[in-house]
Amino acid sequence: MSEPEAVNDVSVVGPDGGELIVLGAARMRILEDGGTTAHRLGVGEITLPPHASGPPQHRHAEHDEGFYVVSGTARFVVGDTSHDAPAGSFVMVPPGAPHTFANPGDEPLVLLNTFTPDLYVQYFRDLRAVIEAGRELTPEATAEVMSRYATVPATDFS
Numbered sequence: 330m331s332e333p334e335a336v337n338d339v340s341v342v343g344p345d346g347g348e349l350i351v352l353g354a355a356r357m358r359i360l361e362d363g364g365t366t367a368h369r370l371g372v373g374e375i376t377l378p379p380h381a382s383g384p385p386q387h388r389h390a391e392h393d394e395g396f397y398v399v400s401g402t403a404r405f406v407v408g409d410t411s412h413d414a415p416a417g418s419f420v421m422v423p424p425g426a427p428h429t430f431a432n433p434g435d436e437p438l439v440l441l442n443t444f445t446p447d448l449y450v451q452y453f454r455d456l457r458a459v460i461e462a463g464r465e466l467t468p469e470a471t472a473e474v475m476s477r478y479a480t481v482p483a484t485d486f487s
Contacts, residue, residue, distance in 0.1 A: 363447030371447030
């Protein structure tokens with residue numbers, strides 16, 4: 330008689346749980362760092378204050394990125410095109426697509442953010458390390474950290 334298979338551990342993250350990463354005015358709360366999903370999926374919650382911009386427009390080469398707008402309205406810029414996405418909207422960005430996001434509104438923006446696979450979770454930890462080292466989070470510093478994760482700034486939209 331064979332032994333029963335081990336039951337996989339389930340991750341439950343409460344409203345005050347997760348790993349909080351503060352990046353200036355932006356907050357990223359890591360809800361799943363890939364440890365439960367064998368690195369197939371990472372999930373975070375991004376909060377941007379009113380009238381705040383996100384990262385420089387960029388492209389990922391090795392992962393898909395999803396955004397579900399929990400509250401507020403996000404403005405996604407994809408190449409030269411802007412899309413306003415109110416609460417309840419979902420945006421999926423495949424590898425190679427240039428993108429960024431911002432909060433143009435008067436209320437905080439909350440996004441549920443997915444990474445498939447999870448490699449980009451470490452990007453946020455690395456940004457935090459830049460700040461903790463006393464360095465400013467300039468576009469150049471951000472681009473250097475992005476480059477560690479097969480991600481580059483996007484300026485050519487052809």
